[in-house]
Amino acid sequence: MSLNRRTFFKAMGATAVALSVGKVSTASEAFSDNGTELNGMLYDMSRCVGCFGCEYDCAEAHEAEMPDIPRNPPPRKLDETCRTVVNRHETSIGMVAFKDQCRHCSEPACTAACLTMAMYKTQEGPVIWREDKCMGCRYCMIACPFDIPKFEYKSTNPKVVKCDMCVNRLAEGEIPACSYFCPEEALTYGKRSDLIKEARTRIIENPDTYVDYIYGEHEAGGTSWMYLSPVPFEELGFNMKIQKKSFPGLTKGFISSIAPVDLLLPTFLLGVYQATKSTSTITEEDEI
Amino acid sequence: MNQTDTIQYLDNKENKTWRFLISELKPKTKIFTAFNIITLPIILLGLGLIVYRFRFGLEAVTNLSQDVPWGIWKAFNVVVGVAMAGGAYVLVFMTHVLHIKRYEPVLKIAVLNGLLAYVFYSAALVLELGRPLDIFNVIIGNDYGVSSILFLVAWHFMLYILCLFLEFSPSIAAWLNARKMHKFLTGITLVAVVFGITLSVLHQGGIGALFLLAKGKIHPLWYNNYMPLMFVIQSVFGGLSLVVVVVAISWKIFAFQLTEKMIKAKDDILVGLAGICSVGLFSYVFMHIIIFVHEKYFAYMGTGWGNWYLLEMIGLVILPMFLFMYSYKTKNATMVIVSSVITLMGILINRLNVSLIAYNIDAPVRYVPTWQELTVSLAIILIQIWVFRWIILRMPVLRNGPDWAKGH
Numbered sequence: 001m002s003l004n005r006r007t008f009f010k011a012m013g014a015t016a017v018a019l020s021v022g023k024v025s026t027a028s029e030a031f032s033d034n035g036t037e038l039n040g041m042l043y044d045m046s047r048c049v050g051c052f053g054c055e056y057d058c059a060e061a062h063e064a065e066m067p068d069i070p071r072n073p074p075p076r077k078l079d080e081t082c083r084t085v086v087n088r089h090e091t092s093i094g095m096v097a098f099k100d101q102c103r104h105c106s107e108p109a110c111t112a113a114c115l116t117m118a119m120y121k122t123q124e125g126p127v128i129w130r131e132d133k134c135m136g137c138r139y140c141m142i143a144c145p146f147d148i149p150k151f152e153y154k155s156t157n158p159k160v161v162k163c164d165m166c167v168n169r170l171a172e173g174e175i176p177a178c179s180y181f182c183p184e185e186a187l188t189y190g191k192r193s194d195l196i197k198e199a200r201t202r203i204i205e206n207p208d209t210y211v212d213y214i215y216g217e218h219e220a221g222g223t224s225w226m227y228l229s230p231v232p233f234e235e236l237g238f239n240m241k242i243q244k245k246s247f248p249g250l251t252k253g254f255i256s257s258i259a260p261v262d263l264l265l266p267t268f269l270l271g272v273y274q275a276t277k278s279t280s281t282i283t284e285e286d287e288i
Numbered sequence: 289m290n291q292t293d294t295i296q297y298l299d300n301k302e303n304k305t306w307r308f309l310i311s312e313l314k315p316k317t318k319i320f321t322a323f324n325i326i327t328l329p330i331i332l333l334g335l336g337l338i339v340y341r342f343r344f345g346l347e348a349v350t351n352l353s354q355d356v357p358w359g360i361w362k363a364f365n366v367v368v369g370v371a372m373a374g375g376a377y378v379l380v381f382m383t384h385v386l387h388i389k390r391y392e393p394v395l396k397i398a399v400l401n402g403l404l405a406y407v408f409y410s411a412a413l414v415l416e417l418g419r420p421l422d423i424f425n426v427i428i429g430n431d432y433g434v435s436s437i438l439f440l441v442a443w444h445f446m447l448y449i450l451c452l453f454l455e456f457s458p459s460i461a462a463w464l465n466a467r468k469m470h471k472f473l474t475g476i477t478l479v480a481v482v483f484g485i486t487l488s489v490l491h492q493g494g495i496g497a498l499f500l501l502a503k504g505k506i507h508p509l510w511y512n513n514y515m516p517l518m519f520v521i522q523s524v525f526g527g528l529s530l531v532v533v534v535v536a537i538s539w540k541i542f543a544f545q546l547t548e549k550m551i552k553a554k555d556d557i558l559v560g561l562a563g564i565c566s567v568g569l570f571s572y573v574f575m576h577i578i579i580f581v582h583e584k585y586f587a588y589m590g591t592g593w594g595n596w597y598l599l600e601m602i603g604l605v606i607l608p609m610f611l612f613m614y615s616y617k618t619k620n621a622t623m624v625i626v627s628s629v630i631t632l633m634g635i636l637i638n639r640l641n642v643s644l645i646a647y648n649i650d651a652p653v654r655y656v657p658t659w660q661e662l663t664v665s666l667a668i669i670l671i672q673i674w675v676f677r678w679i680i681l682r683m684p685v686l687r688n689g690p691d692w693a694k695g696h
């Protein structure tokens with residue numbers, strides 16, 4: 001049999017996605033479509049000292065250009081040369097550092113946007129970009145609520161650059177480089193559900209250290225990368241207005257209406273065609 | 289006939305076709321008109337810039353940035369252009385499906401305009417792709433992103449171009465004097481019509497749906513859940529407005545092609561279209577009022593964005609709606625043209641707002657297109673006009689076809 005059962009069911013699944021109304025949105029946040037539990041990262045900003053080490057580790061793990069960070073760096077943004085960036089913020093309690101990178105949403109906007117499935121949510125949790133599929137339309141950049149994917153405009157064969165949660169290291173049984181090398185253990189890698197429990201425990205046990213909020217637990221329908229903060233998240237420039245529902249849900253209604261319209265409208269049009277055929281002497285006035 | 293005779297006969301026949309095609313390539317009108325002298329350099333420059341873009345990458349010619357990933361080529365040539373190319377499916381619907389004979393004289397020119405618009409806008413789309421060769425991934429199905437709006441838009445787009453081509457193809461067959469072909473192509477028109485309309489409604493709405501994912505990035509005054517529906521409505525009155533403008537210009541420039549009957553029909557057609565446009569605009573305004581209340585837009589009034597919104601709504605939507613009504617009542621064809629131009633401005637501003645002006649308003653550097661981007665945008669439209677003229681001068685679009693092709 002040339003078509004094995006897995007591929008067959010996969011194809012069936014894809015069709016069902018196209019036809020069903022909001023079926024996918026029932027997939028719980030903590031699980032991927034086939035039920036494997038998603039992994040994620042808990043980033044504790046009360047532990048992070050803002051040493052920028054993970055930026056170097058990240059570049060090394062991705063064989064990218066080493067970042068060139070001055071002594072007292074101005075606020076920096078993610079761009080096409082890096083997958084993560086650390087910024088020190090002056091806050092009400094002093095310096096707090098904030099590491100930014102892809103949040104690996106449970107139901108990512110970028111994968112819903114991508115028309116070639118180049119952006120892809122793996123079963124384990126990482127959202128990866130696949131070079132052989134991408135056509136560079138940049139719709140993922142329009143869609144991502146966290147403004148994560150970056151594009152190599154300078155290149156004639158540009159890549160979309162973003163954190164891939166060290167998917168290659170994961171495949172070898174390692175954990176992501178930033179988490180592995182962080183001297184302060186600010187980044188904890190693990191099962192998403194365990195991480196949420198861990199985060200709650202930390203908040204309950206040290207109510208004075210943390211604000212009572214896990215950023216990423218519900219944002220954009222839940223993300224694999226979650227944040228604990230010693231100061232209100234607004235002070236660090238977090239976008240608190242991002243909707244708590246998943247982003248692909250925004251287009252589900254339209255997508256599920258496409259198949260019925262494709263099927264029913266031609267039939268309807270033919271009906272109208274037949275009905276008006278004999279009365280083709282419509283007078284000028286009754287047209288509109 | 290023996291062997292060599294046959295070959296010679298075929299040779300002759302082939303030669304004739306070739307000679308015909310080559311002779312058709314030559315310009316039929318005066319070469320050194322003001323229009324040609326102005327537009328040709330822009331076209332050549334634009335083509336040069338396109339080569340440059342593929343040689344050196346997007347950064348070399350555009351101002352695209354990490355904050356503004358879609359520039360003027362997408363926003364103007366595709367997002368705006370597609371609405372304005374909607375006239376084809378609306379007229380096809382009225383003529384072929386509803387059997388309203390009144391608009392038949394402008395049907396072919398509207399279909400041709402739509403066909404060319406789509407072909408050239410696809411070109412603009414490919415220009416902005418960072419990795420254009422990988423576009424085949426979408427076509428050959430190297431992983432279908434079926435849950436992606438852009439995927440669905442792309443497919444509906446491509447299939448619709450095919451439908452438009454089929455709808456227009458009888459004119460090509462008549463030009464090539466291919467009678468059998470003509471008969472066949474006319475026979476399948478209805479199929480193209482029915483699917484063409486369906487595909488149109490869906491991709492017009494799909495372009496609106498594309499921006500649903502940009503929630504939080506587009507200023508709330510231009511973001512709402514009804515965008516797919518609004519985009520479809522826009523394509524009705526926007527598309528017809530462009531038909532009005534195209535007809536008004538073509539009836540002047542190509543007057544020598546027109547029969548007496550066609551010339552007489554014009555004003556009546558424009559007035560009829562004005563009626564439909566006013567109804568379309570009315571439902572558009574109505575929807576906007578509902579959205580205004582529902583999304584609590586009142587809170588934004590008085591801000592700069594609020595004023596910009598009001599200017600668009602009152603000056604470029606409500607005003608032409610009344611103008612259309614007025615010109616319909618008074619049967620004033622000139623007024624119809626004026627209203628159409630204002631309506632087109634309204635669509636231009638609205639869609640640029642959604643896709644560029646009110647997009648990512650917090651970006652540290654505002655996107656302003658480079659002169660290269662503008663030149664290419666313009667060149668694409670100018671090439672389209674050149675091809676349009678080339679076809680009108682040769683194929684039976686405005687003038688009657690050969691006698692054997694009567695009735696089509």
Ligand code: SF4
Nearest residue numbers: 102103105108110144
């Ligand atoms: S943060 Fe953005 S790029 Fe990362 S998974 Fe979510 S939508 Fe995709």
Ligand code: SF4
Nearest residue numbers: 114134135137138140
């Ligand atoms: S740029 Fe590439 S990864 Fe992003 S949506 Fe387009 S095809 Fe997908």
